[in-house]
Amino acid sequence: MTESGRVFVPSVTEEDGGSIGLGMFSSEETAWKVLREFTKKSHLMKLTRSDIVIWEIDVVGEEAMTVLSTMHCRDCPVCKRRTFWVDLESLSALCSGRLCEAWIEESTVEPGKIDLGWPPTRFLKQTETIEEAYTELNAIGAEIEAAGRVPDDPFTSLPEE
Numbered sequence: 001m002t003e004s005g006r007v008f009v010p011s012v013t014e015e016d017g018g019s020i021g022l023g024m025f026s027s028e029e030t031a032w033k034v035l036r037e038f039t040k041k042s043h044l045m046k047l048t049r050s051d052i053v054i055w056e057i058d059v060v061g062e063e064a065m066t067v068l069s070t071m072h073c074r075d076c077p078v079c080k081r082r083t084f085w086v087d088l089e090s091l092s093a094l095c096s097g098r099l100c101e102a103w104i105e106e107s108t109v110e111p112g113k114i115d116l117g118w119p120p121t122r123f124l125k126q127t128e129t130i131e132e133a134y135t136e137l138n139a140i141g142a143e144i145e146a147a148g149r150v151p152d153d154p155f156t157s158l159p160e161e
């Protein structure tokens with residue numbers, strides 16, 4: 001058999017508990033691509049989480065299933081839209097909102113430290129804790145709000161620092 005015998009199944013869950021399957025894919029890469037594409041429009045829906053599950057074909061019972069990734073959808077600390085996808089296990093988060101893409105990630109260079117960024121102003125910072133990282137992003141959000149911007153405005157004129 002040349003087939004791998006496993007499929008990657010991405011899905012999202014709505015606020016009312018309903019689950020939307022996004023298909024079954026033979027590679028992890030495609031499953032991620034489909035999920036990311038879908039979550040780009042998550043501000044239009046009320047989503048609470050996403051999952052990618054691996055299913056072994058022709059295996060019966062619990063062992064057939066492995067959860068590859070679970071992410072929770074929260075309000076973005078910067079753009080305030082419900083587009084902030086948080087992976088609690090890997091300590092990473094990324095806003096899928098247009099013109100935002102605020103992110104938090106555990107540092108690959110200094111494990112234990114937290115990197116964060118906000119691409120529209122090339123803002124990058126490192127903090128000691130995840131809470132501090134949220135505080136930093138909240139501060140950017142407050143600045144934008146104070147400047148009277150709405151999420152869909154271009155951020156290009158926002159001064160650096």
Ligand SMILES: [Zn+2]
Nearest residue numbers: 076079095100
């Ligand atoms: Zn955002």
